[in-house]
Amino acid sequence: MQNSEAMALSAALLAVAGELTQRIHEGVVARGFEGVRPAHGFAFTRLAPGGATVTELAAHLGVTKQAASQLVDEIVRKGYAERRPHPGDARARLVVLTERGWDCTRAAEEAAAEAVRPWVELLGESEVRALRDRLLRIAPYGPIRPAW
Amino acid sequence: MQNSEAMALSAALLAVAGELTQRIHEGVVARGFEGVRPAHGFAFTRLAPGGATVTELAAHLGVTKQAASQLVDEIVRKGYAERRPHPGDARARLVVLTERGWDCTRAAEEAAAEAVRPWVELLGESEVRALRDRLLRIAPYGPIRPAW
DNA sequence: GTAAATAGTCAAGCTGCTTGACCACATGGA
DNA sequence: TCCATGTGGTCAAGCAGCTTGACTATTTAC
Numbered sequence: 001m002q003n004s005e006a007m008a009l010s011a012a013l014l015a016v017a018g019e020l021t022q023r024i025h026e027g028v029v030a031r032g033f034e035g036v037r038p039a040h041g042f043a044f045t046r047l048a049p050g051g052a053t054v055t056e057l058a059a060h061l062g063v064t065k066q067a068a069s070q071l072v073d074e075i076v077r078k079g080y081a082e083r084r085p086h087p088g089d090a091r092a093r094l095v096v097l098t099e100r101g102w103d104c105t106r107a108a109e110e111a112a113a114e115a116v117r118p119w120v121e122l123l124g125e126s127e128v129r130a131l132r133d134r135l136l137r138i139a140p141y142g143p144i145r146p147a148w
Numbered sequence: 149m150q151n152s153e154a155m156a157l158s159a160a161l162l163a164v165a166g167e168l169t170q171r172i173h174e175g176v177v178a179r180g181f182e183g184v185r186p187a188h189g190f191a192f193t194r195l196a197p198g199g200a201t202v203t204e205l206a207a208h209l210g211v212t213k214q215a216a217s218q219l220v221d222e223i224v225r226k227g228y229a230e231r232r233p234h235p236g237d238a239r240a241r242l243v244v245l246t247e248r249g250w251d252c253t254r255a256a257e258e259a260a261a262e263a264v265r266p267w268v269e270l271l272g273e274s275e276v277r278a279l280r281d282r283l284l285r286i287a288p289y290g291p292i293r294p295a296w
Numbered sequence: 297g298t299a300a301a302t303a304g305t306c307a308a309g310c311t312g313c314t315t316g317a318c319c320a321c322a323t324g325g326a
Numbered sequence: 327t328c329c330a331t332g333t334g335g336t337c338a339a340g341c342a343g344c345t346t347g348a349c350t351a352t353t354t355a356c
Contacts, residue, residue, distance in 0.1 A: 007261075020158055053304090067343075069289075089302095089352080091352045125149060144163055147186075201335090239333055294355080297356100302353070305349085307346105314339100319335090321332105321334080326327100326332090
């Protein structure tokens with residue numbers, strides 16, 4: 001594959017990612033969840049399955065644990081999560097979503113569906129599913145980092 | 149399309165975008181261009197076709213013109229671009245890439261090709277081209293914004 | 297039982313962005 | 327032609343989110 005083709009692919013991918021992030025964020029805010037940043041959404045997806053420690057969250061977001069701790073401070077203060085004692089490790093604390101945190105997560109899913117709708121209208125549902133499948137196959141396992 | 153499917157698509161897209169940005173950046177640095185950030189790359193693509201004013205660059209990056217001006221300061225100081233008087237508007241200044249700026253742009257294209265190579269090995273060239281074509285069709289025209 | 301590793305926080309500093317103020321030049325109407 | 331308004335650009339100050347460094351409490355390993 002030529003360099004220029006790879007660059008066009010990259011540019012398109014990053015443009016779509018930027019647009020998507022912005023639309024999801026706007027949709028979440030429009031549903032009444034203010035003071036929440038896109039990075040919080042990525043934290044929520046890590047906390048959702050049953051909570052996580054600050055260190056686990058830091059690894060998932062690709063930041064220092066101090067930064068993750070500050071982020072947790074913020075979402076706790078805003079009522080989206082709470083810190084509980086960790087069962088089995090008295091040093092650690094388990095960060096779990098509150099009911100409001102779950103509401104916000106569901107709002108983000110709705111906003112994502114809304115953001116993707118124009119793609120379905122343009123490409124058709126099967127094409128979008130194919131897009132998803134291909135992206136899932138090349139998606140990395142490592143930490144989720146901001147695009148830039 | 150279900151909300152959960154849209155969310156999976158979004159998560160995969162953003163994960164791939166983050167990984168891609170990081171790999172291109174690493175590739176550019178590995179080719180000897182230090183002190184350059186991913187945002188600079190997006191500036192370069194706007195400057196490349198024949199230069200741009202600070203205001204045009206700000207619109208392209210989706211930031212204030214003050215921020216764009218600071219970014220131009222930086223890439224000028226590092227030797228990637230220079231400010232010239234604007235032909236036809238004495239208020240404006242045309243920011244153009246230097247030879248080193250062009251070298252860096254070509255390095256970014258090489259790095260992009262390198263980052264995309266694993267996808268070609270995994271999905272095959274025609275599938276990756278199809279991916280590119282679909283992304284190009286849903287890519288927005290507006291400013292390029294960081295994914296988060 | 298003690299030394300090293302790990303979870304978490306506090307504090308200070310830096311970087312890249314923002315808002316606000318301002319000057320130089322351009323544009324359009326009397 | 328002259329002036330009022332709009333636009334391109336920069337300077338300055340402030341802020342948000344991250345970093346590094348230092349420290350305590352607890353766990354793990356020998």
